[in-house]
Amino acid sequence: MQQPEYSDKEILRRLYDYTKPYISYWTMAIICMVIVSGLTSLQAYLIKPILDEIFIEKNEVYFAYLPWAIFVIFLLKGICQFFYEYYLNRIGQSMVRDLRQEIFEQIIRQSLSFFHRHATGELMSRIFTDVALIQEAISTAAVGLIKNVLQIVGLVGMIFYLDWRLALFCSGFLAISFLPMVIFGRIQRRLTTRLQRNMGRLSTATHESLTGNLIIQAFNAERFEIGRFSDVLKDVFRNTIAGVKAKSLSSSTVELISGIGIIAIIVYGGGRVMAGESSTGTFFAFLTALLMTYQPIKGLTQINNAMQQGIAAANRVFWMRDHQPEIQNKPHAEILPAFTREIRFDNVRFQYPGGRRTVLQDVTLTIRKGQTVALVGHSGSGKTTLANLLPRFIEAEAGGITIDGMDIRAVTLSSLREQIAVVTQDTVLFNGTVRNNIAYGQPDSPPEKIIDAARRANALAFIEALPDGFDTAIGQSGVRLSGGQRQRLAVARAFMKGAPILILDEATSSLDTVSERAVQDAIDHLMEGRTVLIIAHRLTTIERADVIVVLSEGRIVETGTHAQLLAREDSEYRQLYKLQHTLSDD
Numbered sequence: 001m002q003q004p005e006y007s008d009k010e011i012l013r014r015l016y017d018y019t020k021p022y023i024s025y026w027t028m029a030i031i032c033m034v035i036v037s038g039l040t041s042l043q044a045y046l047i048k049p050i051l052d053e054i055f056i057e058k059n060e061v062y063f064a065y066l067p068w069a070i071f072v073i074f075l076l077k078g079i080c081q082f083f084y085e086y087y088l089n090r091i092g093q094s095m096v097r098d099l100r101q102e103i104f105e106q107i108i109r110q111s112l113s114f115f116h117r118h119a120t121g122e123l124m125s126r127i128f129t130d131v132a133l134i135q136e137a138i139s140t141a142a143v144g145l146i147k148n149v150l151q152i153v154g155l156v157g158m159i160f161y162l163d164w165r166l167a168l169f170c171s172g173f174l175a176i177s178f179l180p181m182v183i184f185g186r187i188q189r190r191l192t193t194r195l196q197r198n199m200g201r202l203s204t205a206t207h208e209s210l211t212g213n214l215i216i217q218a219f220n221a222e223r224f225e226i227g228r229f230s231d232v233l234k235d236v237f238r239n240t241i242a243g244v245k246a247k248s249l250s251s252s253t254v255e256l257i258s259g260i261g262i263i264a265i266i267v268y269g270g271g272r273v274m275a276g277e278s279s280t281g282t283f284f285a286f287l288t289a290l291l292m293t294y295q296p297i298k299g300l301t302q303i304n305n306a307m308q309q310g311i312a313a314a315n316r317v318f319w320m321r322d323h324q325p326e327i328q329n330k331p332h333a334e335i336l337p338a339f340t341r342e343i344r345f346d347n348v349r350f351q352y353p354g355g356r357r358t359v360l361q362d363v364t365l366t367i368r369k370g371q372t373v374a375l376v377g378h379s380g381s382g383k384t385t386l387a388n389l390l391p392r393f394i395e396a397e398a399g400g401i402t403i404d405g406m407d408i409r410a411v412t413l414s415s416l417r418e419q420i421a422v423v424t425q426d427t428v429l430f431n432g433t434v435r436n437n438i439a440y441g442q443p444d445s446p447p448e449k450i451i452d453a454a455r456r457a458n459a460l461a462f463i464e465a466l467p468d469g470f471d472t473a474i475g476q477s478g479v480r481l482s483g484g485q486r487q488r489l490a491v492a493r494a495f496m497k498g499a500p501i502l503i504l505d506e507a508t509s510s511l512d513t514v515s516e517r518a519v520q521d522a523i524d525h526l527m528e529g530r531t532v533l534i535i536a537h538r539l540t541t542i543e544r545a546d547v548i549v550v551l552s553e554g555r556i557v558e559t560g561t562h563a564q565l566l567a568r569e570d571s572e573y574r575q576l577y578k579l580q581h582t583l584s585d586d
């Protein structure tokens with residue numbers, strides 16, 4: 001799948017749009033952050049009066065009031081810290097909620113082919129992991145950026161305020177100490193890329209050698225494989241060691257430069273104190289503020305990583321958010337009126353996207369109201385595909401389908417699907433009660449209607465025998481029910497829907513004979529008075545159909561009643577029929 005890349009700028013703008021509704025929280029959070037960073041600088045400043053006034057001057061007034069001032073500062077800082085963390089998390093979590101909701105809404109409306117292309121796991125990781133990564137990026141990166149920059153600005157301001165000469169002197173040093181970080185950082189990045197590539201080679205080589213082990217032994221190629229493995233291993237080793245060297249050299253150099261810096265500060269700053277140009281308190285307050293900048297600077301260096309991950313995740317999430325369903329209402333789509341006359345397939349052709357061959361070709365078929373039309377044919381002949389065209393789960397490439405003369409592409413999806421009930425082999429039940437599964441999508445249905453649907457589907461007896469009757473929870477996918485019971489619930493659901501058109505796809509093929517009987521009775525009942533498109537492998541279930549349509553490799557090869565088709569010597573239907581009867585006679 002080719003995903004369009006959004007530019008970083010576009011991603012940031014869209015992320016910003018998501019935070020916009022929470023602008024009042026942002027304002028509160030930023031105000032609190034500004035206060036916190038101001039108070040942090042003040043904390044460093046306090047060292048000055050503590051040393052100068054209390055320890056050196058032994059000033060009683062300061063001794064009495066300064067502890068209170070310190071208490072107030074810490075209290076205020078604590079309160080503001082609480083509020084900004086609270087507001088930021090509210091923003092982050094609100095975004096997570098909004099994004100998940102939007103993506104889910106988008107995914108649930110996608111067409112069938114979308115779900116063929118994207119594995120469930122992939123879609124789930126969009127909703128869970130990627131959204132969480134975005135939130136992470138917002139809270140650590142965006143917020144970290146604002147918070148750390150504010151703190152650095154506050155502290156650097158304090159440093160200059162305390163002693164601007166010493167501050168200028170330090171800046172020079174700081175610039176020099178960044179140099180090795182930049183140089184070694186670049187070397188490290190290069191080594192990391194190479195290491196990742198070599199690790200990939202190592203894992204491929206290992207995987208191949210282990211899985212191909214039979215061939216390796218058959219060709220006496222053990223030595224060759226060992227040599228190949230050891231070559232890659234050597235590269236990985238060399239790489240790793242080089243990486244370790246660069247990293248340690250970098251930290252040792254920084255350490256050394258910081259040491260020299262501290263000596264220089266002591267010599268220069270101490271000299272100024274001794275000369276009476278500055279006070280002891282000022283010097284230590286300065287030193288404290290300087291050391292306190294370490295934390296936010298380190299924080300800044302970690303932001304890039306979270307930011308990159310978040311942007312990559314946002315790219316995937318926004319792609320999904322923008323992906324329009326292939327099948328949706330046309331502009332000015334009409335409401336399909338109640339079905340009265342006939343369904344027509346006109347020269348329908350279909351090919352799955354990316355599929356190599358045409359799955360349906362020249363399919364022309366009329367189903368009159370009240371008729372039962374059976375589709376038969378070998379596995380892969382296109383029966384399910386043909387049935388899926390009618391509710392527009394997929395769309396014909398050429399030709400068209402009309403209901404009472406109206407093209408199904410010109411009507412709204414909901415008005416079309418309202419008139420069609422589908423019962424398939426793999427019944428989909430939801431984790432909930434029997435009641436909610438029967439009245440699926442109609443939570444406010446009257447209980448009598450639900451009971452009636454269950455009775456008609458041969459399901460009332462077993463439902464009433466369940467521990468809580470209609471309110472029994474049936475477990476994920478209905479695991480607490482038997483296959484036949486699940487099928488009967490599906491039939492009850494179709495009764496409940498009351499749609500005039502019914503599609504039955506292999507509804508009884510996975511069941512044994514006894515449970516098949518109960519399901520078959522329910523289905524026979526369901527078919528009464530409806531227009532039915534039925535697909536079944538067991539020909540006995542479709543002998544009574546008004547029209548039998550035989551599909552072969554996507555083309556209709558025969559149509560007629562059971563008797564007509566069986567009477568023809570060379571008919572494919574006769575062969576299918578004979579095949580099954582000899583098989584079941586064994």
Ligand SMILES: Nc1ncnc2c1ncn2[C@@H]1O[C@H](COP(=O)(O)OP(=O)(O)OP(=O)(O)O)[C@@H](O)[C@H]1O
Nearest residue numbers: 116352355359377378379380381382383384385386
């Ligand atoms: N999602 C898909 N993508 C690509 N090809 C598909 C897809 N689904 C089905 N096909 C192909 O389309 C052809 C017809 O499939 P279809 O499911 O309609 O057969 P069927 O007649 O219902 O078979 P069965 O009796 O086994 O259910 C098959 O060759 C199948 O491989």
Ligand SMILES: [Mg+2]
Nearest residue numbers: 383384385505
């Ligand atoms: Mg099928």
